[in-house]
Structure formats: C-alpha cells, structure tokens
Amino acid sequence: MTSTTASPTGGLITFYDIALAPPAEKFACSPNPWKTRYALNFKKTPYKTTWVPLLDISSVRGALNIPASRKFADGSPYQTLPVISDPATGRIVGDSFEIATYLQEQYPSSGAGDLFPEQELDFVFGRDLALFAPLAEAKSAEGTAAEYARFNKNVDAAFSAHVQLMAHGLPFDPAVAEECKAAFSRRAGMPWEVMRISGEGRTKLLKSFEEALGGLARLYERDASGPFLMGNGPNYADFIVGAWLRMSRGTLPKEEWEALKGWHSGVFGKLHEALKAFAQMD
Ligand SMILES: N[C@@H](CCC(=O)N[C@@H](CS)C(=O)NCC(=O)O)C(=O)O
Incomplete structure (x- = not known):
C-alpha cells in the first residue's frame, strides 16, 4: 500500500496535484491527479489543492x-x-x-454515492508496452473494485501507448521548461527532439489511437442514454477515461483534440463535456 497513517487532527483533505505552466489551475492535465479530482468532487469531500511543481514532486x-x-x-x-x-x-x-477505494470505504454514502457500482468493464488493451516506468498494479482492489482496477490498467495502457502524440504538447512552466524536457529525455533514454512525432508517423499513430479507443467506445454504447457508462450518473470508470481525456485536451494540438471528441460517434466529446460538472477546483 502506498499510504501511511499520521495522527488524526481534523480539517480539510489536502490533495497534491502537479503544477505545470502557471496558472496551475488552467494547465492541469496530469491524468492520475485528474482521476482523484473527479473522485473528490463526486464524493463532495471538502479538500484544498496543493500545487507541486513537476520538478519538486520527489x-x-x-x-x-x-x-x-x-x-x-x-x-x-x-x-x-x-x-x-x-x-x-x-x-x-x-x-x-488507492485514493478512490479509500474515499469509497471512508465516505461510502457521501456526495453522489458509490464510486464503484457493479458493472462489467470488459475493455482489454492487449499490446505490450515498452514504457520507461511500467504501469502500477492496484494491490488493494477487492470485490467490485477489482473489475475497476483491471479497467484502470487497460485504459492507462491504451492511452500510454499513444502518449508520444502528447509529450511535446505538455504545457511546461516556461521558467523550468528546459529542465523538465531534460528530465523526460533522461527517463526515455532519447533526446527530447527525437520524441517528437510528426508527418506520416503521426498520422499512423493517431489512427492507432482512434482504433485503440474503439473498444472503449463500445462500452459507452451499451447504455445509449449516456453520456456515462451507466447512463446519466458517472462512476469511477468514467473518471478514469475522463482523466485521460483531460490529458489529451491539454496536450494534443487543437485540431486533433477536436477530432478525438468526434471519434466513435462523439462518445468521448460527450463524456468530457458531462464531466465538467465534476471538474471544479478549490
Ligand atoms: N500509480 C500511480 C501513478 C501516478 C503517476 O504516474 N503520476 C504521474 C502524473 S499522471 C506523475 O506524477 N508524474 C511525475 C513525473 O513524471 O515526474 C497513480 O495512479 O497514482
């Protein structure tokens, strides 16, 4: 478990998110923190955000x-x-x-209710990924949350496989942009400029991205009333997808983001729009 216990004191939850370019609220597009923001807002658990510059996370x-x-x-x-x-x-x-399962256990009936209602989430992204840091396994998931943990991993994989489309669009703080690029290059083991993808390679990767999201879109077509997986109320699975849509919106060139919103009958555009009700910042 990536958690620890200190003495209880009372007060607001502190939520640590990544500050990219200022103002941090405007440029926030890190997918895993977005999953948490959506979950906190869904649960209506009072919190305050601490914005941590990318280079200060460690x-x-x-x-x-x-x-x-x-x-x-x-x-x-x-x-x-x-x-x-x-x-x-x-x-x-x-x-x-683990934050989402913690919030559900600790605050089971708060806000909009259950983050993990029972549903089948049969989306599999089968390709092996050569990532600089392998995706984490959720160790604590049991019962219905286990289905969501599998889904989380597969959605993370589908988007991560196409993250090269997004890397050069990351809105770094101009004051430290060169250090941020150097850090990413070190990890990826290649110069920053080599990570850029354009021309025919980009067109192919975009096509692959659209196809990879096809299986996900089919889950959204199960309940035609939409815009969420289970109709008119979201759950944590929608937040997982929505968080990656935030990353896509914040990093893809505008015309590609507009295209993505329209892929597969517009399910992702509609989802992103509907999730704005859960996107507020403190
Ligand atoms: N398994 C972790 C993964 C978190 C993660 O990968 N966070 C990314 C942002 S989405 C991060 O902090 N990156 C910092 C960096 O790359 O320096 C979770 O779900 O919270």
Missing part, C-alpha cells in the same frame, strides 16, 4: 514518508502524484486507485 512526496507507487524500468522508485492527506483519519494515500 522532495514533496519524499517528505510525506510514503513509498513510491511506481518504479522505473531499472527498479528505482518513481515519485508520483496524486497524494491525498486526510486529517480526519490521519491517512496519507499516494496512488490514484
């Missing part, structure tokens, strides 16, 4: 004394956000999936 998370939730391919710890710290219980939780 020191901020390190000071919270929780283990890393991911590892780099060489086995060394990869310090990530989101993290929440809940003074009502003293719990500090440092993995988006």
